[in-house]
Structure formats: structure tokens, C-alpha cells
Amino acid sequence: MQPKRMKYYLLGLFITGMILFIVLQFNSAKNIRKLITGNEQLLQELNVKNELQKLQTNMAKTDSKVRGTVISQDTMHITGIEADIAIIKADLKEINKIVKNDSTEKLLTQLNYLVDEKNNFNLLVLDTFYSKGKWSAERMINNQRGKRLGEAITGILHQLDTTRQTEVNRTTHLIDTSGQKAQSWGTVLVFFACLTSLLAFLYITSRIHRQEQLIEALDESQQQEKKLAAVKEQFLANMSHEIRTPMNAVLGFTHLLQAQPLNDKSKEYVSAIENAGQNLLEIINDILDISKIESGMMRIEATAFSLRSVLHSLNTMFRPKAEEKQLHLSVTIADEVPDILYGDVMRLTQVLVNLTSNAIKFTAAGEVSIRVTKIWSEDNAVRILFTVRDTGIGIEPAKLESIFDRFNQAEASTTRKFGGTGLGLTIVKQLIELQNGFISVESKPGEGAIFKVELPYTLGDFLPENGDDYYAENDQLPLHPDVRLLVAEDNKMNQNLLRHLLSSWQLQYKVVNNGKEVLQALDKQHYDLVLMDIQMPEMDGYTAVQMIRNDRHSTIPVIAMTAHAMAGEREKCLQIGMNEYISKPIVEDELYRMIQVYTGKLTPRELPATHAHHLHENGTQQLINMQYLHDLSKGDSAFEKNMLEQFITQLPEELSLLKKAVVAEDIAAIRATAHNLKTTVSFIGLEAHLYPILEQLEQLQENNYHPHLVAEIFMTLKQLCLQAIQEAINILL
Missing domain, CATH: 1.20.120 (Four Helix Bundle (Hemerythrin (Met), subunit A))
Known part of the structure; x- marks a missing residue:
């Protein structure tokens, strides 16, 4: 059976089952409602019988009280007679409310009349007893009028009870019938539910078994695919090495030839070799990149990086090419764009280099601009828009969708005129999509093109530093191996400056970012001196030096470094526990002298020479003093x-x-x-x-x-x- 037809069969079976289930549920609910209604009617009939019995009892009680008073001449018997009569009237009113219908309306009218007459008769007997005496009252009792009223009331109550009993019997029969039907429908519903569950269980079991078979087949396929991917990766690695190595040799020897004295013809040949080699190397790189992307071997490696540094490098890279074609190249970044981001800086650079290279390649006159803006941010997430605009040859609107296809350029003559493989924009698009980004293009022939790239990043706190080593960054061995300095500084420029100074003096040092890291470093290693910045995140220099002196009882020399120029700052540092104070910008000779004094292990050094200030071309002094x-x-x-x-x-x-x-x-x-x-x-x-x-x-x-x-x-x-x-x-x- 075909899977599509099987799907329709299952859908029809499901709909039929749901309809049957709804019908069963409807009938079951209907009988349950009848059962509930019958129970309510039965309770009402029982309430009617109870009210009729109460009325008859209260009437007999009132008669007994009146007779007892007359016969015994004791008025204590009639205490509360008015209340008893009021109760009788209330009982009668309740009976009228719950019994009244077409079949009982006449009986209720007679009952109301007779009860009123009976109550009036009893009150008349009592009035006669008080006014005329016992014998007159007894004669009224013995004249049979009261007896006839009582018998008439009893007869009517009996008729009402008989009528209600018939209704009770009918209601009881309805309850029994509804209960039996509800039980039957419930049994059918349970059977249907069990049958449905069994069928569903069998179907799910069969599907699970089928899925397990597919998973096993998929595992085997994945194992085979991994083997093939490994073979392909090795092939690409070999291709990359075997092709790029001779190409780099060709280009390297070409550069050496260009440095030799050559005649004009030889220079022309060497230049042609270099251009052809560069073009061939570019084609090889594109083919290898697209192969890696399509085979899934291209990886996104996120690191913290400076966006403005990337753009500055991009500007520096392409400015000579732009000037060679007399193009105006501009790179701008909006103020609200954060600088330190976390993402794949290599792939971002590859995208921007490719788009900028294309913009310059296809622009004969005018300008190429790169603008960076922020289009969205929330918490630590940010989305950056890169816009590369040129005034080049432009693209036909009908060709805009196809320019990202591999081996495809806007015009057939483009490859012959400008070169290239037609893979650049394909690589760009796939690199952007690997980073969960988006690229779009707007262009008209002769009016240039605008490429817009949106990429998501997270905010980076700081760039990773490699200055935590104890040695200079040029791997030069320390001149004073027994001198160890601990530098606490959070400003990156100051860190770079101190690394340069301490490395040039061939001193061992470790750089940390705050006072908390100072304490951790002192717990792990012995140091001869601490250079402590005052204002740092997490823990400032004041707090750190107080903990060094008070909690650890250490006497290690601490030199404060701060840009504070307020009066009393030096005295405050010394009072808290610093040994000396040096202001920023740091004077090289002054810092060296302090390290020499507090370690006692450095030799004196000569003062550095001074340099003249730089001037602008117009002769005015510039802001920067180098x-x-x-x-x-x-x-x-x-x-x-x-x-x-x-x-x-x-x-x-x-x-x-x-x-x-x-x-x-x-x-x-x-x-x-x-x-x-x-x-x-x-x-x-x-x-x-x-x-x-x-x-x-x-x-x-x-x-x-x-x-x-x-x-x-x-x-x-x-x-x-x-x-x-x-x-x-x-x-x-």
C-alpha cells in the first residue's frame, strides 16, 4: 500500500472513530441527564409526601390541644396555639407551592378552604370556652362539625398523596430505565476505548519497529558518509597543499625576479606571470572554499574581536587599490555600534574583503563606501548591518537573484573582462548563512550596487590577552630571573605600554585585570613588587591593598598607579598601605627608579632621548604628541x-x-x-x-x-x- 494512500486510510479511520465516540458520548450523557432529572423529581415527590404528613400531624396536634383544654379546663394545654396555627398555615403554603398543577388545583382549593375553616372552628371553641364555659364548648365539639371538617381534610390529603404516589412510581421507572441505558452506553464506550487503544498500540508498535529499522540503516549510512567525508577532507587538504605550495613558489620567485635588474620586456613578462599566478591562486582558493562549505567541513569559530580594528585593517588593505584606480574609499561605523564583539572574525573579514574587492573591481570611477550600523540589540545580543556601496557597472534587475549562484556572473562578458570564477558571491552567501545571517543586493545598470549584510553577534567583554606569561612577548629570556612583578591594570593601552616597558627591561611579569585577580595571583606565586592601578572593576586598588596588609599581613611593596590629579591623592594612597605613588601617564625613568629602589635588584640606566613634536602640513601643532x-x-x-x-x-x-x-x-x-x-x-x-x-x-x-x-x-x-x-x-x- 502506498504511503500517501495509507495516510488517507488512517485519516478516514480516525474521523470515523471520532464520530462514533461522539455519538456514544452523546447518548451516554443524555441518559445520565435523565437519571439526574429523575432523581431530582423523586426527591421533590418525597418532599411533598413529607409536607402532607407534617400538615396532617400539626392539624391533629392542634385539635388535641383544644379538646384537652375544654375537657380538663386547664389553659396550659393551649399555650402556643397561635404559633401552631401559624405553622399549619406555613405548611399549607409550602404544599401549595410544590404541588400545584392542573390535576391538583381543585383539591388544593378545597384543602385551603377546609384548613381555614378548621382553624377558625378551633378558635371559636376556645372563645366559647372563655366566654360561656365548659359545657357550651363541649356542645360545639359534640355537634360533629369539627369532626366532619377533619375527615374532609384527611380525605383530600389522601387523594393528594395517591396522586403523588403515582408520580413517584413513574419517576422511579424513569430512573431505572435511564440508569440501565447509561450503564449500557458506558459499557459500549469502554469497549470502544479499549478497542481503539489496542489498535493504536499495535499501529505505534509497528511504526516504532519500522523506525528502528530506518535508524539502523541511517546509522550505517552515516558511518559510510563519515568515511567518505574523511577521505574528501584529506583529499582537499592534499589539494590545498599540493597546489598552493608550487603556486606560492612561483609567486615568490616572481617577486625575486622583480627585484633584479630587468629590461622593459622582461619586466612585462614577469608582471604577466605574477598577475596570472595571483588570479590562479584566487581561483584555487575559491574552489577549495566552496568545496569545504558544501561538504560541511567549514567551521564557524567564535572569538572576541575588535570590529573597528577589522574595519581599519580593511581600509588599509584596499586603499592602495582604490587610489590606483582613483576611487574614493570610505569606511564609516556608527557611534552606537559596539566595538568588542564575539563571533567568527575570520569569516567576517573574508566576507567584507570579497565584497569590497568586487566593488573596487567593477567600479571604474566614483567611490566605494563601507558603512556599519546597529539594527537591533537585546541583552548581550546584537545584529549588525554592513553596507557596501559602489558606483560601478551595476546589475540588471532580472539577474539579481542569480548572482549568488556558483559559476554565475551577471553578464557572460564579465569573466572575460574582469576575471574571476563566479564563486565569490556564492562563498559570501554561504558563509553568511553559516553565521545565521542574511545578504541582499540592490542595483541598476550603470548606477552601481548596494550589498547589505546582516550578521548576529554577542557582546564581548574584552579581547583575550596573551600577556599573562612571565616573559617578554618576544620570548626573550629575562635579564633578571629573580625579579617577579605583578601588574594590576584594566586599561588595555596601559597594559600594552607596561608589557613593552617590562619586556624591554627583560623583567618577569604577570598582568591581571582587577584587585580580585591580584589576591589570587599572590596566593599562588611569590612576587617582589605589585604595580597597582587604583580604579578597577570587581575590586579596586584600595580594597586590594587593604586585604593584602590586613588579611594576609603581607609587606610586599605596592606602587599605586592612577590618573587622579586631585590634591591629597598621594597621601591617601600612602595612608591606606601603598609604598609609593606614580601618576599617569607613566614616566619611564621614574617607574624604573621605583622598581630599582623597592626590589634592590636592578642596575641604574641612562635617561632616554627626547623627540620633537609633530606638526601638521600647514605648520600648526597637532593634538597628538608622539x-x-x-x-x-x-x-x-x-x-x-x-x-x-x-x-x-x-x-x-x-x-x-x-x-x-x-x-x-x-x-x-x-x-x-x-x-x-x-x-x-x-x-x-x-x-x-x-x-x-x-x-x-x-x-x-x-x-x-x-x-x-x-x-x-x-x-x-x-x-x-x-x-x-x-x-x-x-x-x-
Whole structure:
């Protein structure tokens, strides 16, 4: 039987069963309702019989009281006679309410009349007894009128009882019939439920058995697929190595040839070899990438990274190509976009490089722009929009859907004119989808193209650092192996600076991010000196040094490092338990002298030479003063570049935090962020320009806070910082 037909059969059986079940349930419920109604009627009839009996009893009781009073001449017998008569009337009223119908209306009328007459007669006998005496009352009793009234009432009550008894018999029969039917339908319903359950159990058991067979077959298939995937992965790895190795050799020797003295013809040939080799290597990389994606071997590896650093590198990479074609290349990132993200930075870079390369390749004149904005955020999740826009040849609207297909370009002549495999956008699309992202394109012929990429990320707290080792980052052996320093600093630029200084002095050191980590490090290892920042997250320097002195009773030297410029700060540090105080930006010679004094293990050193200030081309002094960085680097351009790149990355992030604090009027956050900014800007000589502004924010008080003034201060600070960032970028370029 075909699976589709089997599905319809099962559906029909299910619907038939549901209809039968509803019919059975309906009939069962109907008989149960009749049973309930019959029980209610039976209770009502029993209540009627009870009320008739009560009326007859109360009437006899009243007659007995009247007769007893007359015969014994004792008025105690008639105590409460009015209440008894009232009870009789109430009983009669209740009987009228629950018995009245067409068949009993005449009997009830007679009963009401006779009961009233009987009550009046008894009252008349009592009046005669009081006014005329016993004998007159006895004559009234003996004249048989009262007896006739009583017998008439008894007869009517008997007729009513007989009528109600017939109704009771009918109701009892109805109850018995309904109960039997309800029991029968219930039995049928139980049988049907059992039969249905049995059939369902048999069907489910058969399906489970079939599913187990399919699972076993699937397991065998998966094992085979894994073996084939392993073979394919090994093949791709071999292909990658065997093809790229000779290609890299070809390109390497081509570069060596270009450095040799060649005539014009030879230079032309060598240049052609290099271009062909680069194109071939690009094609090979695309084919290997698409093979990895389609075989499921492409993995997304998430790490913390700086988004602004990625964009800065992208700008640096493609600016020469853009200038070569006389194109304007711009990279902008909105202020609200967070810098430190958690995701696959390699795949993001691959996507942006591919889209930017295409934009420059297909644009003959005009500009290429890359813009990054935030389109959604919630808790730690954020969605970033990357927009790559160009003014190139554009794409026909009918071809927009197919440009992401592999080996497909918008026009047949595109490959011949611009080169490429037609795999670039396919790889981009699949890489984006691997990251749960989305890509779209808008374009018209001759008007350029706009590629929009949405990617989800989570916020990263900080970039992972490799400076926790005890040795310099260049793996240089320490000159003083018996000197161990512990550095507590949360600002990344300050960490980089201290690593550079301590590595250049060939000292052993360990970098931690807060006071809590200081205590943990001291518990595990002996150190000769602690360089302690004051303001840190989780546990600040003050608290840490108090716990070192009071809880651990340690006398290890502690040197405070802070950007606080307020009076009395040095005295406060010394009073709490610090041994010395050094202000930021750190002076190299002063720090070396303090380490030498408190460890007693370093030799004196010569003072560094000074450098002249940089000037703009128009002769005016620029904001950035590289003298401090030159003094520290001693000609190490890689260190200077690293510090400038860190500054370009870190300063916008801290400005964003300060903006949020200003908008929220969070004075404590404003003060803390302004303090951190002082450390960040000090390394490139901005303290003369920015410290006065930052100190105004750092010294804000709640009782003297003016939002408009603070907003103006922030805007001034922001303009100066943006100018400083642009100057840093120009220095790097």
C-alpha cells in the first residue's frame, strides 16, 4: 500500500472513530441527564409526601390541644396555639407551592378552604370556652362539625398523596430505565476505548519497529558518509597543499625576479606571470572554499574581536587599490555600534574583503563606501548591518537573484573582462548563512550596487590577552630571573605600554585585570613588587591593598598607579598601605627608579632621548604628541603602531560609554569613564588638551549637576577625540 494512500486510510479511520465516540458520548450523557432529572423529581415527590404528613400531624396536634383544654379546663394545654396555627398555615403554603398543577388545583382549593375553616372552628371553641364555659364548648365539639371538617381534610390529603404516589412510581421507572441505558452506553464506550487503544498500540508498535529499522540503516549510512567525508577532507587538504605550495613558489620567485635588474620586456613578462599566478591562486582558493562549505567541513569559530580594528585593517588593505584606480574609499561605523564583539572574525573579514574587492573591481570611477550600523540589540545580543556601496557597472534587475549562484556572473562578458570564477558571491552567501545571517543586493545598470549584510553577534567583554606569561612577548629570556612583578591594570593601552616597558627591561611579569585577580595571583606565586592601578572593576586598588596588609599581613611593596590629579591623592594612597605613588601617564625613568629602589635588584640606566613634536602640513601643532610614545618605544615602530591601533579602537568605545552615561545622567558612571579616558589619551600626548575637560567630568557632584553644561563639555571632548583619531589614522597611513 502506498504511503500517501495509507495516510488517507488512517485519516478516514480516525474521523470515523471520532464520530462514533461522539455519538456514544452523546447518548451516554443524555441518559445520565435523565437519571439526574429523575432523581431530582423523586426527591421533590418525597418532599411533598413529607409536607402532607407534617400538615396532617400539626392539624391533629392542634385539635388535641383544644379538646384537652375544654375537657380538663386547664389553659396550659393551649399555650402556643397561635404559633401552631401559624405553622399549619406555613405548611399549607409550602404544599401549595410544590404541588400545584392542573390535576391538583381543585383539591388544593378545597384543602385551603377546609384548613381555614378548621382553624377558625378551633378558635371559636376556645372563645366559647372563655366566654360561656365548659359545657357550651363541649356542645360545639359534640355537634360533629369539627369532626366532619377533619375527615374532609384527611380525605383530600389522601387523594393528594395517591396522586403523588403515582408520580413517584413513574419517576422511579424513569430512573431505572435511564440508569440501565447509561450503564449500557458506558459499557459500549469502554469497549470502544479499549478497542481503539489496542489498535493504536499495535499501529505505534509497528511504526516504532519500522523506525528502528530506518535508524539502523541511517546509522550505517552515516558511518559510510563519515568515511567518505574523511577521505574528501584529506583529499582537499592534499589539494590545498599540493597546489598552493608550487603556486606560492612561483609567486615568490616572481617577486625575486622583480627585484633584479630587468629590461622593459622582461619586466612585462614577469608582471604577466605574477598577475596570472595571483588570479590562479584566487581561483584555487575559491574552489577549495566552496568545496569545504558544501561538504560541511567549514567551521564557524567564535572569538572576541575588535570590529573597528577589522574595519581599519580593511581600509588599509584596499586603499592602495582604490587610489590606483582613483576611487574614493570610505569606511564609516556608527557611534552606537559596539566595538568588542564575539563571533567568527575570520569569516567576517573574508566576507567584507570579497565584497569590497568586487566593488573596487567593477567600479571604474566614483567611490566605494563601507558603512556599519546597529539594527537591533537585546541583552548581550546584537545584529549588525554592513553596507557596501559602489558606483560601478551595476546589475540588471532580472539577474539579481542569480548572482549568488556558483559559476554565475551577471553578464557572460564579465569573466572575460574582469576575471574571476563566479564563486565569490556564492562563498559570501554561504558563509553568511553559516553565521545565521542574511545578504541582499540592490542595483541598476550603470548606477552601481548596494550589498547589505546582516550578521548576529554577542557582546564581548574584552579581547583575550596573551600577556599573562612571565616573559617578554618576544620570548626573550629575562635579564633578571629573580625579579617577579605583578601588574594590576584594566586599561588595555596601559597594559600594552607596561608589557613593552617590562619586556624591554627583560623583567618577569604577570598582568591581571582587577584587585580580585591580584589576591589570587599572590596566593599562588611569590612576587617582589605589585604595580597597582587604583580604579578597577570587581575590586579596586584600595580594597586590594587593604586585604593584602590586613588579611594576609603581607609587606610586599605596592606602587599605586592612577590618573587622579586631585590634591591629597598621594597621601591617601600612602595612608591606606601603598609604598609609593606614580601618576599617569607613566614616566619611564621614574617607574624604573621605583622598581630599582623597592626590589634592590636592578642596575641604574641612562635617561632616554627626547623627540620633537609633530606638526601638521600647514605648520600648526597637532593634538597628538608622539614624544612620549617615542621615548618608550626607542625606535620600535611595531610597538608604536600597535599602541596607535589600540587607541583608534579603544577611544570610540570609551566615548560611547561616556555618551550613554551623560544621556542617563549617571554621575558615578560619568566620573569613572572620564577617569579611564585620562589613561587612554595620555599615551599619545593628549593630556594637555583633554585633561582639563576630563577633570571637569571626573569631579562632578550630585548637588551641582547641570545636564546642559555636561552635554556641552561632552561635545567639546568628542570633537577633540575625533580629531585625535583622524590624526592617529593619518600617522598609521
